[in-house]
């Protein structure tokens with residue numbers, strides 16, 4: 193049954209594929225950067241970032257030598273910043289160990305930081321014609337619906353099974369086939385809403401369509417529990433208008449990023465003054481800004497923001513003008529919510 197999806201899918205893709213900047217050529221650097229950006233991020237949001245990134249860093253060489261802050265600035269707002277750090281690390285390895293030539297096989301690509309099975313499959317098949325599947329959430333959804341599978345798509349074992357099924361029907365144009373499946377998942381066989389089965393080239397082979405299971409499939413059962421963390425954030429402003437930043441030291445979430453000074457938990461006014469005192473600040477006025485929430489993969493930050501006018505500038509902070517903050521300091525989206 194799976195075999196019969198290949199031809200209609202490839203034909204549909206040839207006629208319907210969207211024109212995207214990274215599809216203009218099969219240059220591995222372009223495919224790689226776009227695939228990394230597209231992880232957890234919608235295409236519309238990526239377009240602008242991709243264009244800006246390519247303008248600043250057109251090749252592996254320039255990416256390998258960019259300053260960390262400038263890199264994070266290019267990534268600012270996209271989230272999941274470890275993706276940007278891994279891009280740079282991988283570029284350095286390509287320069288050093290592969291003499292600047294992009295590795296051309298799934299196995300070699302898989303060894304680079306930030307490149308998992310999906311991305312390695314995408315690059316190897318699209319750029320080097322290697323017959324390997326590239327299974328992401330879109331592909332899992334499409335295949336689960338076509339086969340009518342009730343297995344949990346969040347389990348690695350399900351992904352492995354789908355990879356094997358696709359390997360068996362892989363045509364001579366693996367890159368087009370993989371992209372066609374992803375494209376179908378992104379534009380027709382949609383998540384969180386009714387798929388457009390009336391426009392689907394695979395409806396004749398689709399179990400979910402035939403048996404009215406499209407709203408039920410794929411099965412997604414999450415294991416992890418979300419954690420809630422309260423955070424008090426300070427916008428410390430000096431008389432010359434400069435604002436205090438510091439760098440996150442903790443390993444893990446947003447590690448190494450700039451942030452507005454903050455403490456875990458919610459506090460009384462007296463406790464807030466005590467904290468400011470511990471930081472050797474002379475506060476003149478404290479004003480509540482807003483309460484807001486920022487959602488990460490496993491944690492929700494419940495943030496309360498305070499603007500504090502101070503009349504000194506202790507060296508423990510980095511003091512920057514509002515213009516510098518905008519142009520030179522990558523600030524995670526969570527903290528940008530505290531800006532006017």
Ligand code: SF4
Nearest residue numbers: 381387389392395398
């Ligand atoms: S027929 Fe509907 S459910 Fe089946 S693959 Fe096509 S869009 Fe998805």
